[in-house]
Amino acid sequence: MRKLTKKKIKISPPLLISGSFLLLIFVGTLLLKLPAATTVPISWTDAIFVATSATTVTGLSVFDPGSVLTGFGEGVLLVLIQFGGIGLMAFAMAVLMMFRKKIGLQNRLYLKEAYSQYSFGGIIRLVKYILIFAFTAEGIGIVALTLYWIPEYGLADALHLSIFHVISAFNNAGFSLFPDNLVGQQSDPFVLLLLSTLFIVGGIGFTVVVDVFQKKGFRHWSLHTKLMITGTVLVNFLATVLVLVLEYDNSETIGKLPLFDKLFVSYFTGVTPRTAGFNVVDYGAMEDPTLLLTMILMFIGAGSASTASGIKLTTFIVVVLATISFLRSEREPEIFGRTLRIEIILRSLAITAISVLTVWLFLFLLAVTEDIPFLPLAFEVVSAFGTVGLSMGITGELSSIGELLVSVLMFIGRIGPLTLFFLLVKPKKEHYRYPYDQVFTG
Amino acid sequence: MRKLTKKKIKISPPLLISGSFLLLIFVGTLLLKLPAATTVPISWTDAIFVATSATTVTGLSVFDPGSVLTGFGEGVLLVLIQFGGIGLMAFAMAVLMMFRKKIGLQNRLYLKEAYSQYSFGGIIRLVKYILIFAFTAEGIGIVALTLYWIPEYGLADALHLSIFHVISAFNNAGFSLFPDNLVGQQSDPFVLLLLSTLFIVGGIGFTVVVDVFQKKGFRHWSLHTKLMITGTVLVNFLATVLVLVLEYDNSETIGKLPLFDKLFVSYFTGVTPRTAGFNVVDYGAMEDPTLLLTMILMFIGAGSASTASGIKLTTFIVVVLATISFLRSEREPEIFGRTLRIEIILRSLAITAISVLTVWLFLFLLAVTEDIPFLPLAFEVVSAFGTVGLSMGITGELSSIGELLVSVLMFIGRIGPLTLFFLLVKPKKEHYRYPYDQVFTG
Ligand SMILES: [K+]
Numbered sequence: 001m002r003k004l005t006k007k008k009i010k011i012s013p014p015l016l017i018s019g020s021f022l023l024l025i026f027v028g029t030l031l032l033k034l035p036a037a038t039t040v041p042i043s044w045t046d047a048i049f050v051a052t053s054a055t056t057v058t059g060l061s062v063f064d065p066g067s068v069l070t071g072f073g074e075g076v077l078l079v080l081i082q083f084g085g086i087g088l089m090a091f092a093m094a095v096l097m098m099f100r101k102k103i104g105l106q107n108r109l110y111l112k113e114a115y116s117q118y119s120f121g122g123i124i125r126l127v128k129y130i131l132i133f134a135f136t137a138e139g140i141g142i143v144a145l146t147l148y149w150i151p152e153y154g155l156a157d158a159l160h161l162s163i164f165h166v167i168s169a170f171n172n173a174g175f176s177l178f179p180d181n182l183v184g185q186q187s188d189p190f191v192l193l194l195l196s197t198l199f200i201v202g203g204i205g206f207t208v209v210v211d212v213f214q215k216k217g218f219r220h221w222s223l224h225t226k227l228m229i230t231g232t233v234l235v236n237f238l239a240t241v242l243v244l245v246l247e248y249d250n251s252e253t254i255g256k257l258p259l260f261d262k263l264f265v266s267y268f269t270g271v272t273p274r275t276a277g278f279n280v281v282d283y284g285a286m287e288d289p290t291l292l293l294t295m296i297l298m299f300i301g302a303g304s305a306s307t308a309s310g311i312k313l314t315t316f317i318v319v320v321l322a323t324i325s326f327l328r329s330e331r332e333p334e335i336f337g338r339t340l341r342i343e344i345i346l347r348s349l350a351i352t353a354i355s356v357l358t359v360w361l362f363l364f365l366l367a368v369t370e371d372i373p374f375l376p377l378a379f380e381v382v383s384a385f386g387t388v389g390l391s392m393g394i395t396g397e398l399s400s401i402g403e404l405l406v407s408v409l410m411f412i413g414r415i416g417p418l419t420l421f422f423l424l425v426k427p428k429k430e431h432y433r434y435p436y437d438q439v440f441t442g
Numbered sequence: 443m444r445k446l447t448k449k450k451i452k453i454s455p456p457l458l459i460s461g462s463f464l465l466l467i468f469v470g471t472l473l474l475k476l477p478a479a480t481t482v483p484i485s486w487t488d489a490i491f492v493a494t495s496a497t498t499v500t501g502l503s504v505f506d507p508g509s510v511l512t513g514f515g516e517g518v519l520l521v522l523i524q525f526g527g528i529g530l531m532a533f534a535m536a537v538l539m540m541f542r543k544k545i546g547l548q549n550r551l552y553l554k555e556a557y558s559q560y561s562f563g564g565i566i567r568l569v570k571y572i573l574i575f576a577f578t579a580e581g582i583g584i585v586a587l588t589l590y591w592i593p594e595y596g597l598a599d600a601l602h603l604s605i606f607h608v609i610s611a612f613n614n615a616g617f618s619l620f621p622d623n624l625v626g627q628q629s630d631p632f633v634l635l636l637l638s639t640l641f642i643v644g645g646i647g648f649t650v651v652v653d654v655f656q657k658k659g660f661r662h663w664s665l666h667t668k669l670m671i672t673g674t675v676l677v678n679f680l681a682t683v684l685v686l687v688l689e690y691d692n693s694e695t696i697g698k699l700p701l702f703d704k705l706f707v708s709y710f711t712g713v714t715p716r717t718a719g720f721n722v723v724d725y726g727a728m729e730d731p732t733l734l735l736t737m738i739l740m741f742i743g744a745g746s747a748s749t750a751s752g753i754k755l756t757t758f759i760v761v762v763l764a765t766i767s768f769l770r771s772e773r774e775p776e777i778f779g780r781t782l783r784i785e786i787i788l789r790s791l792a793i794t795a796i797s798v799l800t801v802w803l804f805l806f807l808l809a810v811t812e813d814i815p816f817l818p819l820a821f822e823v824v825s826a827f828g829t830v831g832l833s834m835g836i837t838g839e840l841s842s843i844g845e846l847l848v849s850v851l852m853f854i855g856r857i858g859p860l861t862l863f864f865l866l867v868k869p870k871k872e873h874y875r876y877p878y879d880q881v882f883t884g
């Protein structure tokens with residue numbers, strides 16, 4: 001009897017995370033719909049859309065937040081962003097810890113290595129550490145940016161702008177109070193470097209930050225940290241170079257900028273798609289190959305248990321490694337002197353497959369409901385799924401149904417499609433295994 | 443010493459298949475460039491493009507084959523199509539047989555079941571059976587279509603048109619002698635049914651045909667056959683319904699047709715993307731959602747060891763099953779009372795990943811070299827990769843570099859990206875295994 005009762009009140013992590021996000025969006029919608037929140041009345045769909053966009057740290061908006069939101073409205077937006085960014089990071093870490101605790105022997109070693117600072121029950125302490133990390137990073141960012149902006153804006157406005165943009169950056173939200181996002185800042189290396197550092201640190205994942213701070217030297221890092229750091233450096237470098245080369249002569253993006261600015265803008269444009277979503281150029285004027293590159297980067301995203309979304313860089317790396325090892329007739333891939341288990345490959349396969357399916361399905365639905373050209377629509381869909389917030393400028397043209405569809409997609413993208421599907425699919429009961437059989441593929 | 447010599451002269455299947463295809467394309471290009479082959483002179487790139495398109499049974503063309511090719515040119519085209527379609531099918535079957543022979547114990551049972559009609563050394567007999575099957579199917583098709591077309595075209599033309607279209611259909615080439623492909627036949631259920639039956643049978647895979655003919659009843663079929671038959675029926679039904687619903691009111695495609703024709707054209711348009719590539723409607727006028735659906739179908743393709751290409755229906759099914767079983771916390775998927783091995787999943791993952799990478803890379807390159815809108819270009823790229831041959835009408839607008847890129851893509855698509863990558867990647871030497879380690883994904 002007792003066992004039954006216990007089972008009944010147990011809420012699964014996927015349900016808890018989905019439920020709390022929905023609650024947050026619900027409350028956020030109500031607050032944004034209050035007359036006090038906006039300078040002009042907004043529709044319910046617009047309120048839902050922007051509340052979802054903030055909670056999922058996407059940054060897509062159907063109106064200009066800087067001019068439409070009042071101080072109160074901005075405050076609501078920031079709270080939603082903090083909960084949606086840091087909150088999910090803390091939650092994901094807690095789940096990872098509980099998960100790891102259950103796995104037992106095979107991961108004990110890793111667990112000891114990576115989380116030796118926590119007792120196993122110390123979820124609260126973990127959350128405390130995450131908050132300390134987040135608020136320290138944001139605090140430093142706010143002070144630095146305020147000091148830098150005082151000469152230009154005066155103390156009050158500098159502080160106001162800094163708080164908003166630093167929180168937006170660290171949480172990978174990409175909302176800006178400037179009407180053209182950060183296009184006006186494209187020749188300001190200080191702002192670009194500061195904000196990009198914040199969103200890279202916020203998006204790389206808490207375990208990675210802990211590892212890098214606690215252990216001196218690459219050799220001592222966990223495999224996850226090694227992959228994230230190497231992968232991030234490599235992908236960001238490649239993306240920067242590709243953007244620079246592809247847009248070099250495009251007079252509507254970086255073509256007219258001096259070389260130094262070209263470099264910085266290319267760097268920022270290369271790193272921002274992996275969830276941050278600030279833009280320093282007009283994506284509507286970008287070359288098709290660069291847009292294609294950006295879509296891939298948005299789909300990949302950054303780190304697990306972070307303020308970023310997407311399928312995650314490690315998922316992408318595992319799929320690539322598994323493919324290479326298959327071609328080399330190896331069963332399990334090896335990297336940095338470690339072997340990856342089949343389970344991780346199967347998980348990465350599932351995440352990628354479900355994500356592709358989700359993106360495709362929503363693109364299909366929006367192609368039915370919207371009268372918008374294919375590329376901008378596909379770009380918007382991938383951007384919403386990756387909770388990136390970059391847009392070729394069609395967000396305001398979405399129909400009401402379109403806004404709701406994109407809202408649902410941002411929600412799925414942030415909680416992770418796996419989380420959602422775990423809610424929908426019941427685990428199979430144990431039974432005897434059927435005999436093995438062969439199928440021809442490819 | 444002897445062993446070394448033997449090793450040196452051994453040609454790997456991937457090398458053999460790639461080499462023979464390249465040779466065929468080379469000879470085909472030379473023959474098509476002969477003045478006797480065309481009514482007007484064609485450029486070298488055009489000759490390369492069409493020779494590649496025929497050999498890879500794609501059906502894309504930079505000129506109208508019906509008016510530009512002479513009788514000799516048509517003959518060259520048909521020979522290339524037969525070698526590229528049936529030839530690869532026979533070759534793939536032979537490799538499958540040899541492959542299976544080596545695997546030993548675990549697959550003996552399946553082998554006995556599926557190929558009990560062959561002695562293990564009977565590759566030649568196998569090829570004979572495949573040729574008998576192919577020529578029987580084509581023969582029946584030619585006789586039937588000729589008889590049907592005699593009243594309209596007279597004996598000579600009816601025979602001429604029938605030979606060309608039946609060979610083009612059975613080999614999933616999709617070339618037509620009519621200037622608008624089969625749009626003129628859209629109200630002719632006999633032609634549509636006959637040709638679609640031919641390309642479905644040709645594309646489903648030789649092992650499946652053997653199974654269905656030899657064993658009465660679903661229960662006795664191999665797992666591969668069960669998956670292919672169920673999958674084909676399901677996907678074709680879904681595609682037909684979706685095309686009908688999505689295009690129902692589109693006056694430029696099926697909107698103006700009577701209901702009966704609407705149904706037939708929807709059926710044909712639903713099944714032709716899985717490699718055949720004949721078109722009965724103008725794809726340039728199609729709705730975006732239908733184009734998106736068609737692109738997925740073109741990417742999936744039909745059966746292994748057949749005249750069709752794409753990642754193959756079974757590969758797609760395995761990925762879907764693996765994803766579902768992961769969500770159900772099962773390691774290995776079960777279907778029709780059988781369990782699929784991890785090896786098949788890893789293989790399907792690799793095929794899909796490499797295929798996505800290939801499509802993306804060529805779309806990226808073509809976005810750089812061509813000045814063509816995104817959707818038609820993406821459609822053309824997927825069509826070339828799946829050796830389908832459907833087009834939104836931009837094939838003639840490709841630059842010379844674009845033609846060569848698409849030629850390379852058709853080649854990769856037909857030999858299969860795995861084949862190519864096996865040529866490029868060396869198998870790893872055996873060494874001690876590194877310890878297992880954990881990575882967070884998603
Ligand atoms: K974002």
Ligand SMILES: [K+]
Nearest residue numbers: 500615719830
């Ligand atoms: K074809």
